Amino acid sequence: xxxxxxxxxxxxxxxYAGIESSTRAVMKELGVELVDVDEFSCCPxxxxxxxxxxxxxxxxxxxxxxxxxxxGLDIMVVCNGCFxxxxxxxxxxxxxxxxxxxxxxxxxxxxxxxxxxxxxxxxFAEVLHKEVGVDxxxxxxxxxxxxDVAVHYGCHFLKPSAVxxxxxxxxxxxxxxxxxxxxxxxANYRQKQMCCGAGGGVRANTPDVALKMTAEKLNYLDEVKVxxxxxxxxxxxxxxxxxxxDLARPKQYPVVHLSQFYGMAxxxxxxxxxxxxxxxxxxxxx
Amino acid sequence: MPDTVxxxxxxxxxxxxxxxxxxxxxxxxxxxxxxSCPSGRQTAFRIRKLIRWAQLGIPEKVLNSPDLWMCxxxxxxQERCPRGVEITDIVMTMRNMAVEKGQMQKAHAxxxxxxxxxxxxxxxxxxxxxxxxxxxxxGTPPTILSNKEGMAVVLRIFEITGFTTLIAQGGK
Numbered sequence: 061x062x063x064x065x066x067x068x069x070x071x072x073x074x075x076y077a078g079i080e081s082s083t084r085a086v087m088k089e090l091g092v093e094l095v096d097v098d099e100f101s102c103c104p105x106x107x108x109x110x111x112x113x114x115x116x117x118x119x120x121x122x123x124x125x126x127x128x129x130x131x132g133l134d135i136m137v138v139c140n141g142c143f144x145x146x147x148x149x150x151x152x153x154x155x156x157x158x159x160x161x162x163x164x165x166x167x168x169x170x171x172x173x174x175x176x177x178x179x180x181x182x183x184f185a186e187v188l189h190k191e192v193g194v195d196x197x198x199x200x201x202x203x204x205x206x207x208d209v210a211v212h213y214g215c216h217f218l219k220p221s222a223v224x225x226x227x228x229x230x231x232x233x234x235x236x237x238x239x240x241x242x243x244x245x246x247a248n249y250r251q252k253q254m255c256c257g258a259g260g261g262v263r264a265n266t267p268d269v270a271l272k273m274t275a276e277k278l279n280y281l282d283e284v285k286v287x288x289x290x291x292x293x294x295x296x297x298x299x300x301x302x303x304x305x306d307l308a309r310p311k312q313y314p315v316v317h318l319s320q321f322y323g324m325a326x327x328x329x330x331x332x333x334x335x336x337x338x339x340x341x342x343x344x345x346x
Numbered sequence: 347m348p349d350t351v352x353x354x355x356x357x358x359x360x361x362x363x364x365x366x367x368x369x370x371x372x373x374x375x376x377x378x379x380x381x382s383c384p385s386g387r388q389t390a391f392r393i394r395k396l397i398r399w400a401q402l403g404i405p406e407k408v409l410n411s412p413d414l415w416m417c418x419x420x421x422x423x424q425e426r427c428p429r430g431v432e433i434t435d436i437v438m439t440m441r442n443m444a445v446e447k448g449q450m451q452k453a454h455a456x457x458x459x460x461x462x463x464x465x466x467x468x469x470x471x472x473x474x475x476x477x478x479x480x481x482x483x484x485g486t487p488p489t490i491l492s493n494k495e496g497m498a499v500v501l502r503i504f505e506i507t508g509f510t511t512l513i514a515q516g517g518k
Contacts, residue, residue, distance in 0.1 A: 099490060099493060101500050112445050119506075170499050170502035170503045254420075262417070264454060264457055265454060273388055
């Protein structure tokens with residue numbers, strides 16, 4: 061049974077807890093064990109923390125990697141932001157000895173442990189695709205989802221591709237295959253790989269600019285037949301969910317994280333999926 | 347009125363290089379980056395120009411510019427750059443340099459302040475606990491929020507790197 065240190069991050073446990081309960085239920089169903097680690101903190105938020113003070117960003121990320129290392133586990137994240145922080149920090153620490161020494165000095169002084177460079181960081185969607193596999197997923201489907209899905213990969217799931225090496229960042233298929241695996245259709249739409257607008261501290265600093273990007277992407281969805289937006293990142297999720305409310309546009313798309321989508325397909329109690337806390341109503345009849 | 351005269355300071359691109367932005371001088375200004383930039387479609391931000399000012403060594407056009415904060419770090423420009431310039435990473439390096447010159451943005455200081463105080467980006471409120479319990483989850487997330495001793499280590503890291511002091515200065 062695959063086993064991972066479950067990295068919760070911030071937006072999921074504190075704003076969209078339904079993504080957390082869905083992830084736990086879906087992974088249990090698929091026989092993947094998730095271990096809670098009460099030393100995990102914020103990843104820390106790459107757009108803001110890495111922009112403000114890269115040494116602090118790297119040290120806190122390393123401390124999170126150490127917590128998994130000490131349990132002999134790899135990390136599983138559910139958020140592209142956490143993925144961006146932890147996977148890139150791990151890449152830097154594995155390739156830059158001077159930085160690793162500098163960070164280890166901070167960790168030792170703070171009472172943490174030495175980072176030895178062995179912790180792998182995995183994304184929930186990637187674990188589903190590469191470890192569980194689409195066939196095993198299809199076999200678990202109790203309720204095929206007859207829906208047209210606008211997949212939103214988000215940025216840090218696949219980029220920078222020189223570090224991630226998961227899929228082609230310009231024309232990926234990984235999430236589309238995961239959507240098809242539960243009986244749904246993945247819509248082809250303009251600028252599918254475009255950013256939601258929230259990252260890099262833009263949502264915090266200039267929310268109007270972030271919202272303009274969100275609005276542009278939503279306009280492209282209006283050109284095709286789409287029942288929902290599917291994301292793999294609670295921060296993109298938040299940007300679309302709250303953004304549609306802020307934009308007050310006539311056409312609203314339910315925003316669903318992959319874990320919640322799989323929860324629907326696996327017949328998990330709808331109350332556990334947490335759609336009730338979304339700003340944009342989720343009323344899907346699959 | 348004459349145009350502003352800028353005096354190039356080569357120490358600026360050299361500083362970017364010394365912080366890891368070794369690819370910056372490769373840029374030949376093709377504009378693929380600006381053509382790919384989702385933020386540039388909505389604002390006057392031109393990532394090609396920002397890189398040019400940096401190469402030329404005109405820090406005031408980079409570090410004081412609101413454009414520096416318009417990048418969502420989506421990495422599209424970096425992926426497509428035909429010269430392999432690590433554009434997004436360089437933007438973050440230049441942001442670090444801007445922050446050292448007192449250019450931290452207020453909203454970022456507030457959020458980073460949450461992280462340096464609670465270990466998480468967002469405040470944990472009573473209502474969050476109720477929602478979590480309603481979903482069958484542990485009321486307080488099983489993270490550093492549940493671990494006082496562990497939290498002390500995280501806070502020490504922020505102090506040792508000087509981040510606590512930096513945040514106390516606040517944003518502009």
